[in-house]
Amino acid sequence: MKGSIVFILLFLVAGWQAAIAQAISGKVVDRQGKALPYVTCVLRSVTDSAYLAGTVTQADGTFSLSKPEADCTLHLSMMGYESKEIAHPSGNLGTITLQADTMTLDEVVVRGETPLMTMKDNVLTYNTSQILAKRNITNGHELLKELPSVMSLNGEDIDLVGAQTTTIFISGKRKQMTLDYLKSLPADQIEKVEVIFNAPPEWHVSGAVLNVVLKKNDRYTLNGMLQAGYENQHANTYNGGGSLFASTPHWNYEFIYKYTNGIGVSQETTESHHALNGTLYDIYSQVDGRNKWQGHSIFASAGRDVGEKGDITLSYTGRLNPKDKTTSIGQNSYFGNSTSQKDGHDYLHYVDLTYTNGKGTKAGVSYMNYYDRGLQALRVTDPEGTETSSLDYNSSQRVSTWRGYIDMRHKLAHGWTLTYGGSYTYTNTKNRQTQETDLGNLENETSESKLEEHNGDLYLGVMKSFWDGKLSLYASLTDNYYKINDYKRNTLIPMAQVTWMPSQSHIFQFYGSIWRDYPSYWQTRDFASYSDAYTRNEGNSGLTPDLTYSAMATYVLKGKYTLQANYMRINNHMLYQGYQSDEELALIYRQQNIDYFQTVEVTASIPVTLWKWWDVNIALTGAWQHYKASNWNGLYFNRHKWLGLAILNNTFTLAKKPKIQANVMAFYRTGPLQGFMDYTPNWGVNASLRMTFLKDKATLSVGCNDIFQTGITDFHQRLGTQNLTFNLGRFVSRAIYVRFSYKINGYKERSRQEVDTSRLGM
Known part of the structure; x- marks a missing residue:
């Protein structure tokens, strides 16, 4: 490297x-x-x-x-x-x-x-046992959504308030399909949750980290959970599965399986005033989609203790989607009606081997293989139903990734701590597309492409505490090397962190760092996917990484109230946006690099207990956004805007025996920017009722996300000749669900009650 x-x-x-x-x-x-x-x-x-x-x-x-x-x-x-x-x-x-x-x-x-949050070794840690004692929580996904610094506007995604990106780790290890894993993880398997707003280089990710630390048993145990669910988002989806966790004095085993058979519906409406060659075309289109799929998620691992505190773990993650079929019916005022049929399947296999010695050394190697194939048949008809044009598109992608890393930490003389390590990732991507069409000015073609990506880094960091641990300093420097085909870049990435903690009631942290983000494999792929005869999505093989400058200040009051201020600037920002082509009558969505995006944000997280039966988590965000592009498809824009977000997450305890709780989450957001797109303000309400019974082993949940179907926002583009208004599925976003889970506590070794469980941190 x-x-x-x-x-x-x-x-x-x-x-x-x-x-x-x-x-x-x-x-x-x-x-x-x-x-x-x-x-x-x-x-x-x-x-x-x-x-x-x-x-x-x-x-x-x-x-x-x-x-x-x-x-x-x-x-x-x-x-x-x-x-x-x-x-x-x-x-x-x-x-x-x-x-x-x-x-x-x-x-x-x-x-x-x-205190809900405490500071140790420069890491903020949530006392999850305190939350579990007050809330009716079944799995890890539900637990994270109850943390005051976490937001989940759609009821699924997990993000830290104020963070641009959030990566979830499990006991210091990054897993594939983390949300599926958390939904199958019994909440009482979690020891604590660590919050890192700006991850140091040993995490090998950029942005914020939520580290879910699992309890580690050193005795014979067997427990798990069975789950089943039903969801209706204007169509029916069923899922079921379970998890099993077993341990012996030296071994730990995990097995998780989930099956999903679902139908999803979507609706997109576009009002386009497209200027081409001196003529203005008024085009109105609506595309109604119906997606049917089947999927299997599998996770299995086996770990063995090595030495006093070390372990070695081998894990496998699989995602198998043998059936994925989408039917789209489009109505277009200019091109006529269209019917699109997409059939595909995809498979992901991920194997990971990790080692820790409990004395500051971590190492791991992993291999991922991903394959997907899709076929699309698009037919366009006139008002009388006569076929006027067609497109048949066949695409495939295969991604193979090898990764290795090592991280080391040493205690030096005079209280110094030295951290150093590195990682290397090699990715090989092969794409193939075949297109047969008489649609517009498109031509029949077959193309193949191959991408080879190299991404490596070496880092060195130091830590030091003084004044009885009230002040801690951390600094690191990372040398990152990135190469994809003929593009290559070497970047030095500094990071600094200062923690001032006069007491656990007053914690201050200050960060400054630089990092690079890289386009995903599908974004750099040469592909085209058609919604109708007018709208298509394209890949961009010329997409290049961006460079982020970030600074953040965090204050935690009394271990529960959090105030943050941060600044971030992303040079060469990768922006996804639609463009009314000046060469053909087509609306093209594609990711492209622009000069920069920058934002200033102030956020506050305020958990409040109003009465013994009513808890509220309040999150408030105010932000300023700024986008600049000197040449975006021949256009220039330099736009900025203020925006705000308010979230109220309410939990009501209705009964104690059986334990019944209601949750109501409401939010309001002013319209943000995305490039020269203006989003309309939006708001939403999610509600659920959860009951635990059968000696707290069974839990039944019923709920509805986006009750009033207001959570999805519209947007419009107005720049030069660009004139577009778009709505994405506002009237099909309500999701009603019923979920049942049953905890299995099969065996605990009673003869080993004298074992010291202080390692659990309880």
């Missing part, structure tokens, strides 16, 4: 060492002597009630905390029970009994809470 010599300027700072004393431990039970899991245990300073340390009780009611040097008070609290305080706790406190809370639901409760 070609590149320059990596170097870094080290910070000269003083050392840090935390002082801890003996452990504080005990067991929490109710009045009948039954163990209470998920009880919040917090140590607070006697002098100023500042948060010192915290945890929650395990399944058997036990807990353990390291006693700080400062004089402290132990606070125990749990929904439905009276809080308890123990002054000057020390050693084993024995059995502690909590009394049932007899206050009525409509009373307002004001009491101190365990």
